[in-house]
Amino acid sequence: MRRVAFDSGVGSRLIRILVTTALLLAGGTAVIPAAVNAEPPLPADDPFYAYDQPLANTTPGTVLRSRPAPFAFPKLSTPITSTQVLYRTTTQQNKPTAAVTTVLRPLVPGPTRLLSYHMAYDALGSQCNPSYTLTGRTDSPGAVLEQAVVAGYLAAGYTVVVPDYEGLDLEWTVGRQSGYAALDGIRAAEQILGLPASTPVAMTGYSGGSVATEWAAETAPHYAPELALIGAAAGGLPVHLAHNLPYVSGSANWAGVIPAMVVSFRRAYGLDTAAFLSARGAELTDAVENLCLGQFAKRYPGLTDAEMVRAPYRSLLDVPAAAAAVNDSIMGTAGTPAVPLLLAVGQSDPIGDSVMVARDIEALAHRYCGRGVPVTYARYQHHDHIAAFARFQADAAQFLTGRFAGTPPTTNCAAIGRGNSLAPVPTPAG
Known part of the structure; x- marks a missing residue:
């Protein structure tokens, strides 16, 4: 909310x-x-x-x-x-x-x-x-x-x-x-x-x-x-979080949930985020890792899923461990x-x-x-x-x-x- x-x-x-x-x-x-x-x-x-x-x-x-x-x-x-x-x-x-x-x-x-x-x-x-x-x-x-x-x-x-x-x-x-x-x-x-x-x-x-x-x-x-x-x-x-992700990607009000979800899934599933996050993605996950929703949801208007990852990935769903974690929920x-x-x-x-x-x-x-x-x-x-x-x-x-x-x-x-x-x-x- x-x-x-x-x-x-x-x-x-x-x-x-x-x-x-x-x-x-x-x-x-x-x-x-x-x-x-x-x-x-x-x-x-x-x-x-x-x-x-x-x-x-x-x-x-x-x-x-x-x-x-x-x-x-x-x-x-x-x-x-x-x-x-x-x-x-x-x-x-x-x-x-x-x-x-x-x-x-x-x-x-x-x-x-x-x-x-x-x-x-x-x-x-x-x-x-x-x-x-x-x-x-x-x-x-x-x-x-x-x-x-x-x-x-x-x-x-x-x-x-x-x-x-x-x-x-x-x-x-x-x-x-x-x-x-x-x-x-x-x-x-x-x-x-x-x-x-x-x-x-x-x-x-x-x-x-x-x-x-x-x-x-x-x-x-x-x-x-x-x-x-x-x-x-x-x-x-x-x-189905795989459907929510492209919906909020680029949003003015909700894009900040993307790095927050990465933090949560890193905690719950032990994702090796250093293996796929871009420099921007790493910066944002560090910035939100102790915040409440009201502090991060609108914090990064226009942020896209693609900005969070580095080549060869174009989306978090291209990362096998991340896709498996999303499917698990x-x-x-x-x-x-x-x-x-x-x-x-x-x-x-x-x-x-x-x-x-x-x-x-x-x-x-x-x-x-x-x-x-x-x-x-x-x-x-x-x-x-x-x-x-x-x-x-x-x-x-x-x-x-x-x-x-x-x-x-x-x-x-x-x-x-x-x-x-x-x-x-x-x-x-x-």
Whole structure:
């Protein structure tokens, strides 16, 4: 999601009104304007996030440690009870690792409705982690806006789990492990809250958050079959990164994601980037390697994929290891969801919403429909990626309400076209 400059006047007043109203409607005490206490260390420097004990014999989702934490907005505290949890999860290569999630309890008690909310933090630096920004330490309006959405769900009585699904090394857009981190975050939350596995759980996420949501939905039947998942809502999905790459190449607003993806894939797959990056490409990957999306997406307007590589390569997809890594994160290749889905995307130009490819998402919906999954596919005409966020949140809230109410799922599978081919890109000879 694009981050825009945060107006500390109008913007902060709007957030204050939204959050205060949500919490008061929930019957809680009013939020208290307050300065955040002394700066804690960034997650990268915080011992809470480090775990150096063997994990091979530890069950995924096991709580390793926990601590209370504030749920606060910039200069605005709240009475919400928040717990940070370090737990065991699994990497893309099926190796044990750790991640952190934040468990948020509603003010009004009632039957537990557990929602795993996946923020679009799209980050390479630990200062962007939800577990950090949810404590009020952020100047990102996008992070604050999503936190306001979370506050709305809390006000509606949901118990909300917000995982740092990119993991401790911030491996952005890497599919299966993002899904694993989301599922294991739910497992950890149920342990912390003392909830049975029969507790109904739903998931939602937009843009970067759709990565964790969709991959969790498709891997859950074999990775976390004991969880009582009842639905998943995902909007603005990067279904096939090989199709997103040429779409954002040369873009005024999104070209900065290209070097950021190289950094992420270098971390997750061990790419030898020195073997294919141009001098310009190496310079840009060094420049973005600790930034948040709002700091790099628009930073290099007009940057092309071709500028990132040196001869004989003309694209990152010409690099065998990079092409293989991209193919490893094509959505719909790891399993079939066993729950109803809402899949949504904006359409602001003939391709998509300016960054996500509409016919890719249509193709994913069509594929799942063919496997018997109840899918609702929504395309928001004349909405770019930013504008579609609000439309998706409204549809997601309605969809989730229906899932928790036990309403039979609707589907528009009969009207969903075939979309694009989601076949892997040819892997060049090494």
